[in-house]
Amino acid sequence: MTRTNAARKNPSPAIRDAVGGGSRLKSRVSWTIAFILAFAWLAIAFMPFVFMAINAFKGKFEMLVKGVFELPESWYPANFIEALTGGYWSFFKNSVIVVAVSLTALLFISACASYPLARFRFALAKPLYGLIVACMSIPIHITLIPVFKLTTQMGIYDTIWAMIGPYIAFAVPISVFILTSFMAAIPREIEESAEIDGCGKYRMFFSIILPLSTPGLSTLAIYNGVNMWNEFIFAYTLTQSQKNQTLPLAIWQFQGQYSMNTPMIMAVLTLTVLPMILLFIVFQDKLVKGLTAGAIKG
Numbered sequence: 001m002t003r004t005n006a007a008r009k010n011p012s013p014a015i016r017d018a019v020g021g022g023s024r025l026k027s028r029v030s031w032t033i034a035f036i037l038a039f040a041w042l043a044i045a046f047m048p049f050v051f052m053a054i055n056a057f058k059g060k061f062e063m064l065v066k067g068v069f070e071l072p073e074s075w076y077p078a079n080f081i082e083a084l085t086g087g088y089w090s091f092f093k094n095s096v097i098v099v100a101v102s103l104t105a106l107l108f109i110s111a112c113a114s115y116p117l118a119r120f121r122f123a124l125a126k127p128l129y130g131l132i133v134a135c136m137s138i139p140i141h142i143t144l145i146p147v148f149k150l151t152t153q154m155g156i157y158d159t160i161w162a163m164i165g166p167y168i169a170f171a172v173p174i175s176v177f178i179l180t181s182f183m184a185a186i187p188r189e190i191e192e193s194a195e196i197d198g199c200g201k202y203r204m205f206f207s208i209i210l211p212l213s214t215p216g217l218s219t220l221a222i223y224n225g226v227n228m229w230n231e232f233i234f235a236y237t238l239t240q241s242q243k244n245q246t247l248p249l250a251i252w253q254f255q256g257q258y259s260m261n262t263p264m265i266m267a268v269l270t271l272t273v274l275p276m277i278l279l280f281i282v283f284q285d286k287l288v289k290g291l292t293a294g295a296i297k298g
Helices: 002-009 013-056 078-119 125-137 140-154 161-184 188-196 201-212 214-230 233-238 247-257 262-292
Strands: none
Touching: 013 262, 078 125, 078 161, 078 201, 078 214, 078 247, 078 262, 125 161, 140 161, 140 233, 161 214, 161 233, 188 201, 201 214, 214 262, 233 247, 247 262
């Protein structure tokens, strides 16, 4: 029995090599499967953009004559030139202003609301949090008429500012829900150390909690930014003149103007999607850190 126990505690080199080889084989198989699945998902997700980009360089009737995934006979950039000179920059500027202002206000409001819900202990904390989370279940489309009347009475109908209020209001519940959980995962020892040094609540929020919540705020900025950039129904309801409309309505306008010119519409779609793709490529590390941060409490 003694020899058996000793053999178990100190296995021979051959046994160690066999166990290690089996582990390495399993690891390689797992990584191979992961890479195959990731490549398959990349191909599925990226295929619509490839479809748009290829057909945007085709002539008016070339897409109908040849296959939709075939390369164009001659790359035809006139579609992009006509889109860029046909009012695209006005739509683009409006989208940038609306998204930038809405995101800035949304992140500040959500952070201010999440901080007391996550770090303070008071009687109404759970009811307030539950009420905010319950607002996530409200369908936004049933508010179109009240929001339309409200913007008309406020005198901001058919302006880019009419969209900012609804964008913020309907993004606050999910933002507070995510950010409260994120802030709650921050170790309380950091706050206790700051309080010993005489740090007040306001300074603690702006100097400690807010910087530590940067990954979560970045994730919310990307998530809500994409939704605001692609939002159509409120932009369509609350604006009328072309000078105040955003990029989703540019697609609507170009579709009506070039209904028989599908490559032209593809060019507008490509120009609309491209900024979000570039931003995601640049800030993808922030998104990953925000999704994983707070999973393990310090």
